[in-house]
Amino acid sequence: MLLHALIPASRANGPGLRAVVFFQGCKLGCVGCWNPRTHHFHGPEVTVDAVAQEVLRSCHEHALEGVTFSGGEPMQQADSLLGLMHGLLRQAPDLSFGLFSGFTEHELAQGQYWIWGDGSSEQRRKRLWQEIRGCLDFAILGRFNQAQPSSLPLRTSRNQVLRLFSDRHSPADFTEELTEVSIHEGGRVEVTGFPTLGLPW
Ligand code: SF4
Structure with missing residues (x-):
């Protein structure tokens, strides 16, 4: 798989303390993507x-x-995403899983998404989403639309939808938007979360 970054522990990407896996690659081209x-x-x-x-x-x-899968676009590496969730669940079955995807639930359910390096059929992509959805506790779905800015939990634009796929979390678990800034050895700075007031530079 193509990996952009991995944050070992974050409070800005879903309920509780979570690892965040950022997939590398996205073809959705939302204007204003940060x-x-x-x-x-x-x-x-x-x-x-x-x-x-x-x-x-x-x-x-x-x-x-738990773990939150983000990007880039995780669903454009859907096989790797599913393999990763299965591998984690085998060894840590209590983990909660969350997903950020720019696709709508309708597009995913209809198999109307493209997978990197894959020419599979719509039927297979439908099944793949069903399997992924079956492992997820929540997802934030839909393109970023800069004309509809949002301060709703985990949503950067109002058109995006928070879906709960299990009873593990309730809407109250998704609290105010946070921004985390980590400064690593050597001075590398990493920002994650929701910088609603703009980036700090
Ligand atoms: S906002 Fe997300 S879905 Fe849209 S272009 Fe950026 S990474 Fe892709």
Whole structure:
């Protein structure tokens, strides 16, 4: 799979403390997307197993509630996403899973999405989404629309929808938008969450 970044522990990407896996690559082209560096489908490929092991290491270090899959566009690497969820569930069955996708639920249910390096049929993509949805506890779905700014929990524009796919979380678990800024050794700065007032530079 193509990986953009992995944050070991975040409180800005769903309920509780969560690892965040950012997939590299997105073809949806929302105007005003604040992370265009995630759009290209290139970069070093890593194995799903290596990513799972890294997330599991974080689970043990930080007692995580769950994992959020973001991007880029995770559904454009849907096979890797499903493989990663299955690999994690085998070793940590109590993890909660959340997804950010620019596709609407209707598009996903109809198999109307494109997968990187794959020419599979609409039927297969429908089944793939059903399997992914079956592993998810929640998802935020829909394109970013800069004409409809939002301060709703986890939604950058009002057209986006928060869906709960299990009874693990309730709407009250999704609290105000947060922005996290991490400063790493060597001075690298990483921003995640919802910088509704703009980026800090
Ligand atoms: S789906 Fe997300 S990553 Fe892709 S262009 Fe839209 S906002 Fe950016």
